Amino acid sequence: MWIIIIAVIVLFLIWNITLFGYKDRAVHPIESDESKVFCPEARPIVLKKEGHSGAILLVHGFPATPSTYTYSSRVFFEAGLDVYVPLLPGFGTDPKEFVKTTFTQWFDYLCRYYEHLRSEYETLSVLGISMGGMMTLKIGETYCGGPKAPDKLVSIAAPVVYNSMKDGIITDWRQSFLRTVALFTPSIGARTTAGKEKGEDGSQDWYGYNGLFLRPGLSLVYAMRQVRRELGQIKCPLFVIHDRGDSTVPFGNCEIIEREQQSTDFKILKTEMPPMGHSRHALLTYYSVQADLTQRIIAFLFDKETPHDQA
Numbered sequence: 387m388w389i390i391i392i393a394v395i396v397l398f399l400i401w402n403i404t405l406f407g408y409k410d411r412a413v414h415p416i417e418s419d420e421s422k423v424f425c426p427e428a429r430p431i432v433l434k435k436e437g438h439s440g441a442i443l444l445v446h447g448f449p450a451t452p453s454t455y456t457y458s459s460r461v462f463f464e465a466g467l468d469v470y471v472p473l474l475p476g477f478g479t480d481p482k483e484f485v486k487t488t489f490t491q492w493f494d495y496l497c498r499y500y501e502h503l504r505s506e507y508e509t510l511s512v513l514g515i516s517m518g519g520m521m522t523l524k525i526g527e528t529y530c531g532g533p534k535a536p537d538k539l540v541s542i543a544a545p546v547v548y549n550s551m552k553d554g555i556i557t558d559w560r561q562s563f564l565r566t567v568a569l570f571t572p573s574i575g576a577r578t579t580a581g582k583e584k585g586e587d588g589s590q591d592w593y594g595y596n597g598l599f600l601r602p603g604l605s606l607v608y609a610m611r612q613v614r615r616e617l618g619q620i621k622c623p624l625f626v627i628h629d630r631g632d633s634t635v636p637f638g639n640c641e642i643i644e645r646e647q648q649s650t651d652f653k654i655l656k657t658e659m660p661p662m663g664h665s666r667h668a669l670l671t672y673y674s675v676q677a678d679l680t681q682r683i684i685a686f687l688f689d690k691e692t693p694h695d696q697a
Contacts, residue, residue, distance in 0.1 A: 447516030519544030
């Protein structure tokens with residue numbers, strides 16, 4: 387009897403942790419509808435000027451909105467780039483609709499958006515934070531080496547592993563049973579957030595969803611595996627930034643990317659912010675570092691002297 391119980395527990399854990407047999411249910415293309423945003427800050431950002439031949443595509447994270455780039459989008463534009471920050475479908479509107487969407491659909495939308503911009507500009511770079519950084523890596527894996535290759539990639543605090551004993555990375559131990567819970571409910575405590583009262587250093591200016599998003603989260607975690615597996619496909623110039631104290635995406639992800647990418651022009655910046663009232667994760671949103679980091683990114687984009695190791 388005990389053998390049977392132990393076997394069931396082991397199989398339960400394996401099924402939850404490895405996501406064996408998982409695949410996204412919803413894979414059909416969907417569109418983003420900015421008319422349904424829950425607050426003005428969630429709207430896409432587009433900054434264009436006649437005569438600009440270069441552009442940058444900025445990709446927000448999970449479950450954030452384009453507001454992540456309120457500051458840096460203006461600075462990139464002032465530096466001479468057209469700026470595009472799309473709202474990924476399902477985000478920034480209604481959590482009840484968001485839980486019906488998947489990573490496959492978000493990335494499909496991003497690829498269509500990217501390919502349109504690629505056909506419009508002489509140079510096009512892509513930057514993302516968190517899941518947006520992971521998607522930026524996947525853009526590189528998908529297009530580097532082909533006629534639609536991005537000119538530069540900037541990946542900030544990107545996850546490529548969720549829980550891995552082998553890599554010494556545990557993001558959230560609750561994944562051990564979340565797949566089972568997701569069979570019964572798509573989310574827990576899902577709600578919209580328009581600013582945080584207790585935030586500091588810019589983290590109070592956060593607009594997105596809050597709560598535990600089980601089904602979309604599982605889709606994201608599953609997608610990390612392929613992104614990590616194909617890091618060697620990245621040949622384009624790549625700038626990776628991550629803070630050692632990041633409490634949302636463990637710093638070990640940065641070291642995996644550094645070790646496994648194959649960029650012809652690789653730069654890395656390992657920051658070390660002091661403890662503050664935020665997770666040291668969405669770096670371009672923090673007042674104390676956003677100006678310096680944005681200028682370092684601009685230096686990389688325009689082939690100026692760029693930092694290589696530590697801030």
